[in-house]
Amino acid sequence: MPEEKRKAELKISGMHCASCALNIERALRGRDDVYEARVNLAAGTAVVEYDPAKASLADLERTVSEAGFEVVRSEVTVRIGGMVCASCAQVIEMSLADLDGVYEARVNLAAETVQIVYNPALVTASDIRLQSRTPATSTWGSWRRSPKTRRPGCGKRTSGTSSGGSPLGLQ
Structure with missing residues (x-):
C-alpha cells in the first residue's frame, strides 16, 4: 500500500539569510516522516511533503521552532x-x-x-x-x-434558519 503524502506550506519568520533557510530545510529533512522540504528565503515560506499518519502540522512547527525560527499563524x-x-x-x-x-x-x-x-x-x-x-x-x-426540528444533543426546538442561511451561522 503506498504511503500517503500531504503538502503543507508554512510561513516562517526570523529568516535573514541563506544559512537560515538551509538550517530549516536540514531540520525538516532530518525527520523520517518528511519526504521533501524546500525553503524559500525571499517568500519566507517552507513547503513540506510529509506523511500525515506519522506527523502533524504541530510536529513540523515544533521542528521549525527547535531550529530557532517561528511559524506564523x-x-x-x-x-x-x-x-x-x-x-x-x-x-x-x-x-x-x-x-x-x-x-x-x-x-x-x-x-x-x-x-x-x-x-x-x-x-x-x-x-x-x-x-x-x-x-x-x-x-x-x-x-x-429544517423548521421545527431538534438539534442533535440538544432539547431545544428551533423554528429554522436564523442567520442568513449558513448552516453554522457564519456571518
Missing part, C-alpha cells in the same frame, strides 16, 4: 448565530478542527463567536465557511434548514 473571531447549548458548540469546534491548517477553534457560547487559530497558507475564511456545508456538519446544517 493567523487568528480570527467569527460570529456564529443560533447556538444554545454545549453540544452545539462542540459540533462547531469539531467540524472546524477537521480542516487542515486549523490549529484551534474555541467557541464562546455566550457571545456566539468562535475564535480560530489557523495557517493562512492552508485554509482561508472561505474554506471555513464551506466546511459548514460538508458531511462533517450535515447534521448541524440540516437542523438549521
Whole structure:
C-alpha cells in the first residue's frame, strides 16, 4: 500500500539569510516522516511533503521552532448565530478542527463567536465557511434548514434558519 503524502506550506519568520533557510530545510529533512522540504528565503515560506499518519502540522512547527525560527499563524473571531447549548458548540469546534491548517477553534457560547487559530497558507475564511456545508456538519446544517426540528444533543426546538442561511451561522 503506498504511503500517503500531504503538502503543507508554512510561513516562517526570523529568516535573514541563506544559512537560515538551509538550517530549516536540514531540520525538516532530518525527520523520517518528511519526504521533501524546500525553503524559500525571499517568500519566507517552507513547503513540506510529509506523511500525515506519522506527523502533524504541530510536529513540523515544533521542528521549525527547535531550529530557532517561528511559524506564523493567523487568528480570527467569527460570529456564529443560533447556538444554545454545549453540544452545539462542540459540533462547531469539531467540524472546524477537521480542516487542515486549523490549529484551534474555541467557541464562546455566550457571545456566539468562535475564535480560530489557523495557517493562512492552508485554509482561508472561505474554506471555513464551506466546511459548514460538508458531511462533517450535515447534521448541524440540516437542523438549521429544517423548521421545527431538534438539534442533535440538544432539547431545544428551533423554528429554522436564523442567520442568513449558513448552516453554522457564519456571518
